[in-house]
Structures are given as C-alpha cells and as structure tokens.
Amino acid sequence: MDNSKIAHHISENFNKELEDIRNKVLTMGGLVEQQIEQAIIALTSGDIELAELVIRQDNDIDEFEMIIDAECTQIIALRQPAAFDLRLLLVVLRIINELERIGDLAERIAKVAIQLSTTNEGRTDEYHELKHMAGLVKDMLHASLDNFARMSVDGITQITGSDAAVDREYASIIRQLITQMMEDPRNITRMLDMLWTVRALERIGDHSRYICEHLIYMVKGEDVRHLSQAQLERIMSQ
C-alpha cells in the first residue's frame, strides 16, 4: 500500500497511529460491504437466518464507529495535526459516519428480507433488477473505499457519476412496482417492502458519493459537497 501520504512524519508513532486508523476504517468498510451483500442474498433467497445474522452484525459496525471516533479525537488532541493530517482525521470521522449509515440501511434490507420471506411464495422474477442495482451501489462503495486506501482521488468523478445510473435504476424499479400495485392490489404490501429496499439501495449510493466528496476535501482541501456532477468534474479537471 502506498504510504507516502501518511508515513512521512518524524514521529514513527504518529505514522503508526495514522496507518492504524486507516486500516480500521478499511476493515469497517469491508464489513459494511459484506453486510450489503449478505442482506441482498438474504432478501433474494428468503434466507431468514442470514438476515438475522446481518441484523446482529450491525452492532459490530456501530462499535467500530465508536472506537475509530475516539481514536481520531485522541490523535487530534495529542498530535495537534495541521493541513493534510488534520483533514485526514476529520474526513475519517465523516467517512465512518457514512459507513455507519450504510450499515443501518443494510440492516433495514435484512429486516425487509424477514418480512418478505413470509409473503413471497417463491417469487424471484422481480429480483433481477434489484440485484443489478445492488451491484451498482456495491461497486460505488468499493471503489470509494479503494480510493481512501490509496489516499487518492484519481478517477473519482467516475464513481460519483455512477450515482446518476443508480438513480435511473431506482426510478425504473419504482415505476414497475407501481404498475404491479395497480395490476393487483394484493401485491401492495409486498411491493411496499420492495420499495423500502430499493430506497435503501439508492441511499447507499448517495452515501458512497458523499464518501467521495469527503476524499476530495481530504486530498484537495476543497469542500465540494452539494455540487452537481458537472461542477465536480470541472473542479477535478483543474
């Protein structure tokens, strides 16, 4: 792993502390990715036990958030970092908050999976698009964590750009759900559960985009939140 951005301090301990924080964030991120994956498998295969596992594992994510949070605050207090180091630590605080929220969304999908497994009677046809959308947001999250690992923002606009594809997929699935509700009102309860799931996936896409925005702040020192994709691309090409 490229350590040039964090391993240049005179204090060997400071280097170690920053690296330790980065590794913990990546472990937490890996756990969150796994939670999304398992929640979707639980939903599409009607696996209640797996869904329950996802719900239990959310506690681990919450615990990770608290530990990393406390470590960051302590490092800021003891090392009094400035410039990139300070931005890194502040950004870690924000990234773990996004990860924790993504974890909550995965937990919500797992809860829907339990709910749906009782009413689903072996229907799997509508899951094709859902799986595709889940794949898109998982890729977004993975790519943004990969950029965090490398402390780089190269090609980051590609990740934020795929948020638009996620939104299109979201709109298209919602339209289908509404059609199915109108076709047969007995579908409505199930379709509402599905709606929560696609909504959760759409939010996961948003949070992954936010992680990218935090990374841009970390590397470039520029606050790019709330900008459009076009504005973001302009800034990044400068």
Add this chain to the structure above:
Amino acid sequence: MNRFNTGHHVSEPFDKDLESIRQKVALMGKLVEEQLSLAVEAFTNGDTYLAEKVLTQDDEVDLLEASIDNECACVIALRQPVGHDLALLIDVIKVTNELENIAAKAEGIADITIELNKSLLVSDSDG
C-alpha cells in the same frame, strides 16, 4: 448553561471564534427548523410555490454547513484545542451534519409535494 464557555479562555480571540461558531450553529438550527415546518405545510396544503421556496432556501443551509465546518477545522488547526474545547468542535461538525440531513429530508418532502401536484393522482382524488 453555555457549552461554548464563552469568556473562559486566556486567549480572547479563541473565545470570539467559539462565539462565532455558536451563533452560526444556532442560526443553522433555526433555518432547518423553519425549512422542516415550511415543507410539511407545503405538503399538507399542496402548495407548490411554498415547496419551491423550501428548495431554494436549502442552498443557504448547505452554505452554512460548509462555513461552520471550515471554521471548526481552522480553529482546531490554529488554536490546537484539547479536552473539552476539542470535543466540542468535533461535536459541532457532527451536529451540522445532522442538521444538514434534516434539511435534506425537508427538501425531499418539498420534492414529493411538487411531484404529487404534478401527477394526475391528485387531481383525480381532489374532487
């Protein structure tokens, strides 16, 4: 009790920094509160005009968030606070994030209001 402990530090500029941040957080909180009640009002009355006002005002909340976060980062870098002061500044960044999330939800309610008014469903059930 004033958490920002104004007038407590040896360094007077530091007190001023904290007081400025405190005022901005209070202002942001007020704006977000207003956004939320306007959004709910727009939704219940089907008031598209009001909903659009909520959408434009959201920029102001976003700007405030960015400005408060930036001030906090600068104060941490320049004054190198520890203990209570540091914890407070980090908490402020978390609070602005929560407030911004609430404002985004208000924006969502305004979006839904506009969409609902556009769709035929409303005109069908109105009569």
